[in-house]
Amino acid sequence: MVDAERETPPPPIPERLLLSVARRAMACEFELLFNQFQYPAAADVAHEVLDLIEGLEGKLSVYKPRSDLSQLNRWGGKRLLPLSPDTLRLLQLARDLHRLTGGAFDVTAGALSEVWGFARRQGKMPSEAELATALQTVGTQYLQLDEAAGAAGLQREGVKVNPGGVGKGYALDRAAGRLVAAEINDFLIHGGLSSVVARGDRQHPETGGG
Template identity: 50%
Template sequence: MSEKRSESTRRQFLKGKSAVDAIGNLGDRIHQELPATEAAGEGTSRTYLVQVSRRAMACDFAVYLNAGKHDAATEHAVEALDLVENIEDQISVYRNRSEVSQLNFVAAKRPVKVNARLFSLLQMARLLYDETDGAFDVTAGPLIKVWGFYRREGKLPSNEALQEALACVGNAHVKLVDATSTVEFNREGVEVNFGGIGKGFALDQCKSLLRSCGVSDFMIHGGNSSVLASGRRAGASEGQGWKVGIRHPSRPERRIAEINLQDRSIGTSGTGTQHFYHQGKKYGHIIDPRSGQPVDGILSTTVVATSAAMADALSTAFYVMGIESTRKYCETHPDVGALIIRTGSKAGVVEIEAIGIADNGWSRVDE
């Protein structure tokens, strides 16, 4: 297919095999899936999903659509994934030319005016930092580096190196001026890293784009750990949206729970895949920004919230905060809930603590 033909087809309604043909040269993957059937009177109705996916932010992003529900929905899904790439170009610390990398290079020397979208993300990060007493902190990059997790090469740092990194951590080092959308760091070595909130933020932006285009029923995920659901899946019963599986923290090939999502998002954090051992002790990649030490005691946290960015950030914060502080947070934020998975009292057994999530909103499936 020629480049001209591909661009022309992309502007048409994309469905079935035409979607595969149209997107094939654009780096996206489109599939149709057959879900479980739903009883409909004497017969059975079958509903299909269209999946559009692309690699971004070091993971696979995917948009799921009810086939045939919205005109040009697949084309709009491609536009949403284009937006994810645009956001990655803006906020990635792994790209030297990104706006965030440039901010980190300069902001300790002078105030830097940033794009409105980036400034709104910095404001959200500051709010979450304050509400979690520093358990979520986008300035924790120096700690991620000193522990070796920035390049996924975990190592035990010296106490001197750890203290130097800690001196550069804390959102109080970041000055935001709302009137001018400028950012300034109060010392050298401070940096911002949106690894704990960036995927969720991208999903929120995708939701806004899709809804503005008239697409109301869809589900998007970024690397499976961040999921946003809008409306409901075709064939779902009244009050049901999209059923989302939660991976078992120590058996990732299995689900441990399922959550029903409708106009909500989830974010999941855990150290099952990023950790190292030193003298028999496990050190995970989730670090308490206040102490500079990796956190243990919890296997994984899954947060349900109206915003995917908030769900992402709070899943990390709750992992750091622990169960009791998480419970107190959810009591004052009724729109937020959590599933905290921890080691049980018996060997090989894991327990799930549900906080702020109704019993009919989730189910355990591994028992």
């Protein structure tokens, strides 16, 4: 016998109660994830963050002819060039990473990226002669930073800076800082699923708790 008074079972717990805001930049999709309804201003701040990332791409991308790094690669062997604070900070971080990794990370490997075809996303096997020529222009010792003047130069012709391996991470750190400044402390941000910053708690969809 069916008990007509039996309480109706609760609806199933939703598997996903997340707010997602995304935009394409730096040749990948940047996505920001928040607990749904936790922060009323999350969507607006997320768009500000994506604007920030897009602005960083305009300064740091070697695929944009007017970017700081494209200008540095073009003219840095001839003179010091004034840079935006973000670009100078990225190069400072790259220099520190070079030291901390014993030279394994080198932001001046742009010529190697080109000879392997990575710069045009058309990979190829370079010859030994091509590799030897490219290696002659690789070395963080050729990167000249004038922090006081907010400028940088390249102390050898042909040296090319490429922020691959550090650019997206820098953008995510800046994005996370903007969210925290807006008092949003629970979030996950990724750039192309390869670089991630997370902070705080993922709320349980039923209780809203951490």
